[in-house]
Amino acid sequence: MDTITVSELAALDGATVIDVREPDEFQQVRAAGAVNIPMSQIIDRIDELPEDDTLYLICAVGGRSAKVAEYLESRDYNVVNVEGGTHAWTDAGLPVEQG
Numbered sequence: 001m002d003t004i005t006v007s008e009l010a011a012l013d014g015a016t017v018i019d020v021r022e023p024d025e026f027q028q029v030r031a032a033g034a035v036n037i038p039m040s041q042i043i044d045r046i047d048e049l050p051e052d053d054t055l056y057l058i059c060a061v062g063g064r065s066a067k068v069a070e071y072l073e074s075r076d077y078n079v080v081n082v083e084g085g086t087h088a089w090t091d092a093g094l095p096v097e098q099g
Contacts, residue, residue: 001069002080006031006089009056009082016053020068021060021086031058031086032095039064042071049077058082058089 009015009031019026019034026036037045039059049055055077057065062085069079082089090096 001066001073003083004056004080005083006092006094010089010092010094012056015056016050017056017058017082018049018068019058019086020064025060025086027099029086029090029096029098031089032097034058034097039068042068046072046075051077054078054080056080056082059085061085061087 009017017031017034019030019036020039020042021036022038022040023036037048055072057069057079059065062081062083065085066081069081072079
């Protein structure tokens with residue numbers, strides 16, 4: 001599985017970031033521009049994922065997003081897990097959104 005640091009991700013222009021945390025976590029704080037598709041809904045909402053883009057998966061610290069990455073890789077999606085997740089993103093002082 002490919003991984004990326006939060007700093008490397010922040011340097012990319014137009015990356016498709018999928019936050020797999022639950023909606024209440026997503027509402028509290030998230031990487032700016034991330035889209036929420038919770039791990040618990042990924043199978044039901046898989047048709048919402050672009051098949052021709054690299055998907056950068058993020059959660060709180062990287063565990064859930066790694067599991068989703070494994071699942072999506074097995075279905076031929078190009079995915080990259082974000083090391084350290086949202087905690088690392090906020091600790092690095094990168095742009096966030098709330099609400």
